[in-house]
Amino acid sequence: MASASANQNLMGKALREGLFAGVIAFLMFLLFVGVETYQDINNALVWRTRWGLLAIFVVVAAVGRFVTVAFIKPHMDQRKLNKAKQGLLDVSDEKGFLRRHFLKFALVLLLVYPFLSLLIVGKQGSLKYVDNFGIQILIYVMLAWGLNIVVGLAGLLDLGYVAFYAVGAYSYALLSSHFGFSFWILLPLSGIFAALWGIMLGFPVLRLRGDYLAIVTLAFGEIIRLVLINWTDVTKGTFGIAGIPKATFFGIWSFDTGATNNFVKAWGLSASSIYYKIFLFYIILALCMLTAYVTIRLRRMPIGRAWEALREDEIACRSLGIDTVTTKLTAFATGAMFGGFAGAFFASRQGFVSPESFVFLESAVILAIVVLGGMGSLTGIAIAAAVMVGGTEILREMSFLKVVFGPDFTPELYRMLLFGLAMIIVMLFKPRGFVGSREPTAFLKERRAVSGSFTKEGHG
Amino acid sequence: MTKDTILKVEHLSMKFGGLMAINDFSFEARRGEITALIGPNGAGKTTVFNCITGFYKPTMGMITLARRNGKELLLERLRDFEINKVGGVARTFQNIRLFSGLTVLENLLVAQHNALMKASGYTILGLLGLPAYRKAVDLSIEKAKYWLDKADLTDRADDPAGDLPYGAQRRLEIARAMCTGPELLCLDEPAAGLNPRESAALNTLLHSIRDEGVSILLIEHDMSVVMEISDHVVVLEYGQKISDGTPDHVKNDPKVIAAYLGVEDDEVDEVIAEELEGGRH
Numbered sequence: 001m002a003s004a005s006a007n008q009n010l011m012g013k014a015l016r017e018g019l020f021a022g023v024i025a026f027l028m029f030l031l032f033v034g035v036e037t038y039q040d041i042n043n044a045l046v047w048r049t050r051w052g053l054l055a056i057f058v059v060v061a062a063v064g065r066f067v068t069v070a071f072i073k074p075h076m077d078q079r080k081l082n083k084a085k086q087g088l089l090d091v092s093d094e095k096g097f098l099r100r101h102f103l104k105f106a107l108v109l110l111l112v113y114p115f116l117s118l119l120i121v122g123k124q125g126s127l128k129y130v131d132n133f134g135i136q137i138l139i140y141v142m143l144a145w146g147l148n149i150v151v152g153l154a155g156l157l158d159l160g161y162v163a164f165y166a167v168g169a170y171s172y173a174l175l176s177s178h179f180g181f182s183f184w185i186l187l188p189l190s191g192i193f194a195a196l197w198g199i200m201l202g203f204p205v206l207r208l209r210g211d212y213l214a215i216v217t218l219a220f221g222e223i224i225r226l227v228l229i230n231w232t233d234v235t236k237g238t239f240g241i242a243g244i245p246k247a248t249f250f251g252i253w254s255f256d257t258g259a260t261n262n263f264v265k266a267w268g269l270s271a272s273s274i275y276y277k278i279f280l281f282y283i284i285l286a287l288c289m290l291t292a293y294v295t296i297r298l299r300r301m302p303i304g305r306a307w308e309a310l311r312e313d314e315i316a317c318r319s320l321g322i323d324t325v326t327t328k329l330t331a332f333a334t335g336a337m338f339g340g341f342a343g344a345f346f347a348s349r350q351g352f353v354s355p356e357s358f359v360f361l362e363s364a365v366i367l368a369i370v371v372l373g374g375m376g377s378l379t380g381i382a383i384a385a386a387v388m389v390g391g392t393e394i395l396r397e398m399s400f401l402k403v404v405f406g407p408d409f410t411p412e413l414y415r416m417l418l419f420g421l422a423m424i425i426v427m428l429f430k431p432r433g434f435v436g437s438r439e440p441t442a443f444l445k446e447r448r449a450v451s452g453s454f455t456k457e458g459h460g
Numbered sequence: 461m462t463k464d465t466i467l468k469v470e471h472l473s474m475k476f477g478g479l480m481a482i483n484d485f486s487f488e489a490r491r492g493e494i495t496a497l498i499g500p501n502g503a504g505k506t507t508v509f510n511c512i513t514g515f516y517k518p519t520m521g522m523i524t525l526a527r528r529n530g531k532e533l534l535l536e537r538l539r540d541f542e543i544n545k546v547g548g549v550a551r552t553f554q555n556i557r558l559f560s561g562l563t564v565l566e567n568l569l570v571a572q573h574n575a576l577m578k579a580s581g582y583t584i585l586g587l588l589g590l591p592a593y594r595k596a597v598d599l600s601i602e603k604a605k606y607w608l609d610k611a612d613l614t615d616r617a618d619d620p621a622g623d624l625p626y627g628a629q630r631r632l633e634i635a636r637a638m639c640t641g642p643e644l645l646c647l648d649e650p651a652a653g654l655n656p657r658e659s660a661a662l663n664t665l666l667h668s669i670r671d672e673g674v675s676i677l678l679i680e681h682d683m684s685v686v687m688e689i690s691d692h693v694v695v696l697e698y699g700q701k702i703s704d705g706t707p708d709h710v711k712n713d714p715k716v717i718a719a720y721l722g723v724e725d726d727e728v729d730e731v732i733a734e735e736l737e738g739g740r741h
Binding site: 294297298301302303305306308309311312313315316317318319320321322323324330438440441442443444445446447448450451454455456 | 513514515540541542543544545550551553557558559560561562563565566569570571572573574576577580583587601605608614617618619620621622623636637640
């Protein structure tokens with residue numbers, strides 16, 4: 001009897017909350033889903049309504065909330081209660097076999113990934129999986145790991161990281177098309193150039209702290225982009241630089257179709273661009289591993305510890321004789337260098353660079369990946385990059401949604417919504433990111449992860 | 461400057477806008493002694509500290525530090541981090557400033573930053589993992605262990621610093637300052653908020669630091685702590701020195717008593733007059 005009335009109570013509550021969610025969704029999506037602007041035949045901007053689509057959004061929100069409150073939440077509570085009754089601790093130090101060896105599995109999987117995709121979907125199908133998913137995600141992993149040094153370790157909020165990516169890409173594009181240097185010379189050079197830019201920008205900028213630092217770095221990111229647009233003599237402005245040479249197999253084989261030492265011909269393979277993509281995949285994988293290795297090594301060096309100490313308390317650092325200006329500059333320069341490597345790789349992969357690739361949105365996405373992954377954690381950031389970048393790629397694949405939302409529906413357009421949703425979900429359930437704890441860099445008896453509740457975010 | 465003086469503050473003045481926080485303050489701290497700087501709330505003790513340790517640039521005055529190797533440094537001319545790096549002055553803070561997300565051991569390793577940076581060839585040689593650097597790392601861990609032992613924190617070495625109880629955090633902050641290898645240790649209210657047992661442990665720690673030849677300059681509120689451990693006491697009130705001498709001397713100084721008990725100025729004169737009369741009898 002009592003349980004029936006409790007059940008009724010719960011259903012009533014769920015109905016109320018579902019309705020409430022529906023109303024909120026209606027108000028929220030009214031303007032940016034319910035109304036669409038487009039250009040008509042006379043190039044005038046007119047608008048039309050999309051009540052059907054809006055209705056779907058509202059229904060999804062309302063039903064989702066209803067189901068959550070009525071069924072999912074009671075179920076979760078029950079499970080927790082049962083666990084508590086059995087006396088099992090919620091937090092257990094014992095990790096499963098898979099979790100303990102997660103990194104090894106992940107690395108092996110990445111190493112065989114291109115061949116796996118070749119086996120499963122064939123050459124033509126693999127283009128998408130190796131290039132759009134593999135390479136694209138790994139570029140963001142590398143960028144986010146580079147930014148992680150600045151934001152996650154040293155605690156300097158940098159909103160203009162894409163500037164260094166641009167410096168790397170344009171260094172490669174300009175030097176290779178003007179002087180014909182090869183990829184393997186320009187890769188380190190681009191990194192060095194980006195690091196130099198990091199130091200040059202860092203000198204004036206790093207006197208500022210917190211919000212002020214964030215705003216000035218944002219401005220510098222935009223300045224670089226505007227210079228690229230307006231310095232047309234060198235950068236060709238918005239037209240961009242095309243025909244950037246491809247990377248070569250250490251100068252032994254080329255991937256240009258006309259070349260005599262063409263890789264495909266040399267090995268007697270059938271012509272396909274997949275070989276070049278697989279080659280690029282392994283380059284970016286190696287670059288990512290380099291970034292991870294250097295980050296892990298640096299964290300255990302005095303400079304890395306000083307970065308983390310700087311994030312925790314800058315004043316205490318100064319009282320211990322740490323030169324905070326040079327320490328910040330090294331963090332900035334190291335992060336910039338990896339951005340430059342990624343930029344050079346990006347230029348050679350695209351064969352084309354233009355200022356459009358280096359807008360503020362890119363900086364924001366990279367920063368979002370770092371924050372979602374858990375500042376300072378390489379594993380968490382890699383997962384976040386896979387989810388965020390892979391997620392947007394998967395959206396492109398979701399053409400079946402057209403059946404639900406109508407033939408005009410383009411899922412890619414909703415990727416920012418996905419970003420927002422992912423952010424909210426992670427911040428609700430994992431406020432410190434996917435991996436919130438930090439690994440200590442030295443220990444006497446045993447290495448115990450430091451809970452995220454003790455670490456600070458830094459104030460610039 | 462006499463031979464056994466380590467720190468000499470002359471005519472120090474610090475102005476914040478219209479407020480004269482410190483007014484023509486001079487004192488000396490001797491090598492191998494515990495010098496206490498006391499005074500009522502708002503007397504300017506922490507301001508003096510911040511001037512000495514480079515967090516403020518004094519409006520006027522000269523702060524001279526004598527290193528053991530005979531070099532004399534003018535602290536007000538050094539940049540904030542150089543006071544520790546070049547001058548060998550370490551400090552703690554009134555509101556504890558630990559690296560709370562780093563472990564206790566890491567806190568002590570960060571303190572050895574400059575020595576380790578040199579040993580790692582400013583990171584470049586260290587990345588290659590040369591044996592010289594590895595030896596320096598082992599040494600730094602030994603040093604950290606030594607101070608962990610002294611501060612009674614060995615059991616908690618692998619815990620985050622933010623997880624320690626208050627008294628342990630105070631001791632860790634002192635241990636961290638000592639890991640920089642200072643000649644002068646400045647402590648800002650080290651006994652604040654400690655219970656009597658922790659307070660006693662702190663006294664032992666401070667005595668053992670002094671016995672290693674490190675001079676200590678401390679700010680303290682609690683007269684009983686000051687009287688027990690310090691060799692020399694300087695009393696500050698409203699930014700000016702009102703007394704200077706041994707604990708016994710200061711304890712019986714009518715001006716100090718007046719400052720602490722909060723009597724009017726004319727009553728101080730009365731007290732002095734009484735004392736003088738008493739002396740005559």
